[in-house]
Amino acid sequence: MGRLDLWDVFVVLIAVAGPPKVILSFARLAEGRDPRALRRLAWRATGAATLCAVVLAMTADPLLDVFHIGHADVMIAGGAIFFMYALRLVLDGHAETPAGSPSEGFMALLLPYIVSPLAMTSIIVLTVTRPGWVWPPLVAVAYAAVAASNLLTMLVLTYVLHRVPRMWVEVAGRLLGLLLAAVGVDLVIVGLRTMGVVGIPGHP
Template sequence: MTAYVSPSITSAFVTLLATIGPIETAVLFASLTSGVHRPERTTLALRSVLIAGIVLLAFALGGAPVLDYLHVSVPAFQVAGGIMLFLQALTLVFSSPGLSSISEGEKKAARSLGDIAVFPLAFPVIASPGALVAVVLLMGRAKDMVEGGAILAMLVSCLLLTYIAMRAGEILTRWLGQTGADVAGRIMGVLLAGLAVQFVFDGIRGGFITS
């Protein structure tokens, strides 16, 4: 007997994987920590993933109450968030610095700092604006607590994959190179674009129903 996986859970995993970007994060991590000893790199990777996880979890659990407080409907946020995710998808497809990337100036500033776990690794690389929007959208679309718990499990899985990728950052950089990383990013960008448009459609449909 094969286990049934809900399409919404699968789309949640793909959305979070695309917005968090384990491969992109690993390549950047390898670049920023090229002169750091391995034990320190392990600690940096773990701390950055944990901090990003706390931020993403806070948005996942507190996003809906904040929207209610601001009198922003879920359909309205779905449309706005879907547009934002679509813009990130375009940057991934065309291999330009996306919403989760950092500028060259920020990279230089990060290299001069003693601790890069919070900035730029935890935020804005792992807990990127796109990932924060995505987790709020996904939790808002959950039909019940079981589905909400499954989405949180997908979030933890993506963070775990990010940590593993960061630990293997040097190997991934050698195997993939810049070209391989760009190809992976473009594939995820195409998938994210479709999911982003679906969020917009859901928001428009939900707006007509509630109006």
């Protein structure tokens, strides 16, 4: 994989926590809801998700130290999670359903979006791929950009949801799943190489 840059981080976060991931959950919530209430919900959920991600990005390294978890361990575990998620995304078109009923609003977006296990794992993995104090804030900025794209998508959906073919969402999700599967495999390989378990000639 080599050294990730900010664009790589943004692409990964778009795949695991971007609009294709949020659209399905938000669309289910939108049924029978007032557009104004949906817009308020989009702002609240995005703000909470961004706050959680920024805090996690800035504290990922200390947390790993507290629990005595190595960077290679996180890369291997995260790569495996990425790959399993991507496999389901490619085969099913989506990998999560919103928790709770549409009437629960904010809580219905808690697991799939605000504190998504996959997104939180992604942030930890991406944060520890490069050393130094500058990299975690950049990961946080990348997630904030993804969250902004999610917010924009949700706000637009409140106006045009009834005109968006579900097939478009499914196709986008499957294409991103293919890219994410490759990222997951790469992360596992890098983790194993870091541990000295494998050495693959010609692999960057």
